[in-house]
Amino acid sequence: MYISKSFIPILKNNPSEAKIKSHQLMLRVGMIKQSAAGIYSWLPLGFKIMKKIEKIVREEQNKIGVQEILMPTIQSSEIWKESGRYEDYGEEMLRIKDRQGKEMLYGPTNEELITEIFRTSVKSYKSLPKLLYHIQWKFRDEVRPRFGVMRGREFLMKDNYSFDLNEKEAKKSYDKMFKAYIKTFIRMGLTPISLRAETGPIGGNLSHEFQILAKTGESKLYYDKKLEQLNPENIDPNELQSFYAAVDNQHNDNNCPIPKEDLKISKGIEVGHIFYFGTKYSEKLNAFIQDQNGKNIPVHMGSYGIGVSRLVGAIIEAYHDDKGIQWPISVAPFKIAIINLMPDDQDCATKAMDYYKYLMDNKIDVILDDRFCSIGKKLSDNELIGIPYQIIIGKRDLKNGFVELKNRQTNKIEKIETDKLIDILNKKLQN
Numbered sequence: 558m559y560i561s562k563s564f565i566p567i568l569k570n571n572p573s574e575a576k577i578k579s580h581q582l583m584l585r586v587g588m589i590k591q592s593a594a595g596i597y598s599w600l601p602l603g604f605k606i607m608k609k610i611e612k613i614v615r616e617e618q619n620k621i622g623v624q625e626i627l628m629p630t631i632q633s634s635e636i637w638k639e640s641g642r643y644e645d646y647g648e649e650m651l652r653i654k655d656r657q658g659k660e661m662l663y664g665p666t667n668e669e670l671i672t673e674i675f676r677t678s679v680k681s682y683k684s685l686p687k688l689l690y691h692i693q694w695k696f697r698d699e700v701r702p703r704f705g706v707m708r709g710r711e712f713l714m715k716d717n718y719s720f721d722l723n724e725k726e727a728k729k730s731y732d733k734m735f736k737a738y739i740k741t742f743i744r745m746g747l748t749p750i751s752l753r754a755e756t757g758p759i760g761g762n763l764s765h766e767f768q769i770l771a772k773t774g775e776s777k778l779y780y781d782k783k784l785e786q787l788n789p790e791n792i793d794p795n796e797l798q799s800f801y802a803a804v805d806n807q808h809n810d811n812n813c814p815i816p817k818e819d820l821k822i823s824k825g826i827e828v829g830h831i832f833y834f835g836t837k838y839s840e841k842l843n844a845f846i847q848d849q850n851g852k853n854i855p856v857h858m859g860s861y862g863i864g865v866s867r868l869v870g871a872i873i874e875a876y877h878d879d880k881g882i883q884w885p886i887s888v889a890p891f892k893i894a895i896i897n898l899m900p901d902d903q904d905c906a907t908k909a910m911d912y913y914k915y916l917m918d919n920k921i922d923v924i925l926d927d928r929f930c931s932i933g934k935k936l937s938d939n940e941l942i943g944i945p946y947q948i949i950i951g952k953r954d955l956k957n958g959f960v961e962l963k964n965r966q967t968n969k970i971e972k973i974e975t976d977k978l979i980d981i982l983n984k985k986l987q988n
C-alpha cells in the first residue's frame with residue numbers, strides 16, 4: 558500500500574479528550590473515529606490491526622478444536638427472562654422494541670442464546686464435550702465509557718462456551734481454554750498474568766482473569782515472578798493456577814504466601830476472563846442431557862471471553878514510547894515501512910519501488926511512504942505509526958550505496974548496503 562493513496566488521517570496534536578496513551582495514539586494515528594460516547598468507527602489502519610489480533614485468537618481456538626459459529630447481536634428478551642438476568646442485568650443492557658412492540662436487546666454476552674442453541678439439539682452425554690465460539694460485537698451501556706476502546710459501550714469480543722457432563726469434565730475444558738489463552742497472548746508479544754477472579758454478573762465459583770503487563774496499565778498486580786517466565790510450548794494450567802497472583806486490593810504484604818524475593822509488582826490490563834458456572838444457566842433454561850445411566854441431568858457450562866477490540870488499545874499501552882506506537886511484529890499492520898525521503902529523486906523512487914515490489918511479491922506486508930512532505934514530518938509520522946522495521950531511503954546514502962534500517966522497538970538504526978538489505982530483513986523477520 559502507498560501512504561499517499563491510503564486513508565490514514567493523522568492528527569497534528571494529541572486530542573484533548575483522550576486521557577490515556579492508547580486512546581491518544583489511536584485517535585492521533587487515525588485508527589479510530591468516535592461516533593458516539595464509547596462507540597467507534599474503525600478506520601483502515603485500526604481495522605487491519607484488529608483483524609490481525611482476531612486471526613491469532615481464531616487460530617488458537619481452532620487449534621484446540623473449538624468450533625466457530627456466529628450468533629446475532631440482537632437477541633430476544635425471552636431467554637433472558639427465563640434465566641432471570643433480564644432484570645438483573647440492569648441499566649447496562651440496551652433494550653429495544655421492534656415494530657410489533659416485542660422486547661429485544663443488543664447482546665452484552667451470550668450465555669442464554671448459546672444455551673438455547675445447545676438445548677434444542679444436544680440430548681445425550683455421547684455428544685459431549687461441545688465447545689463453541691464466536692467473535693461478535695457486544696453492547697454494554699457502561700455508565701462511564703472511557704479510555705477509548707478499552708472501556709467502550711460497543712466492543713468486539715471473542716466469547717466461547719463449553720458444555721460438559723460433570724464438573725470434572727468441565728474443568729478439563731476450562732484448563733484447555735486457560736492454556737489456549739496464555740498461548741494467544743504470548744503470540745501477540747504480551748506477558749499474560751492469570752489471576753483468580755470474581756465472577757460478577759456471569760456467576761459461578763471458578764473464574765480467572767488474564768491481565769497483560771503494561772507500564773501504563775490500570776490495575777496494580779502482585780504475582781509470583783514465575784508467571785512471567787512461561788514457555789508457551791509447555792504450559793501446565795494447574796501449576797499456573799497454583800501460583801500466587803493478586804490485584805492490589807486483594808494483596809496484603811503481611812500474609813503474602815510467597816517470599817518477598819519471588820514477588821513482582823507491575824501494572825496490568827484485563828484482556829480476558831474465563832468462568833466455570835456449573836449448571837446455573839442449564840437448570841434455568843432447561844438444557845438437560847441424558848447421562849450414562851439414562852438419567853436427565855443439567856449440563857455443566859463455562860464461558861470464556863477475550864476483549865478483541867480492547868486488545869488493540871492494551872497492546873499500545875504495552876508497546877509505545879514518547880514518539881508513538883511500537884507494534885510487536887505479530888500484530889503490526891505492516892511489517893515493513895519503506896520511507897522514501899526524496900520521492901522526487903529518480904534513484905530514490907526506483908530503489909523504493911524495487912524493495913516494494915520484492916516485498917509485495919513475497920507477500921510481506923509493506924507500506925510505502927511516497928508522500929511529498931518534509932523529511933521531519935515523514936520520519937515523525939512513521940515513528941507515530943510504529944511499523945516494526947523501517948527502511949529509510951535518502952539521496953546521499955543511496956549515492957554511496959546504502960540505506961538505513963530502523964528497528965522501531967529499539968529505535969536503533971543500521972546503515973546497510975542496498976543489495977544486502979533484503980537478506981538481512983529476511984533474517985530479522987524469520988527470527
Ligand code: 5CA
Pocket residue numbers: 665666667668697699706707708709710711712714715716717759827828829830831832860861862863864865866867
Ligand atoms: N460471558 C463472559 C465470558 S465470554 C464475559 O462476558 N466476560 S467479561 O465480562 O469479563 O468480558 C470478557 C472480556 O471482554 C473482558 O476480559 C474484556 O477484555 C472485554 N470487555 C468487557 N467489557 C468491555 C468494554 N466495556 N470495552 C471493551 N472490552 C470489554
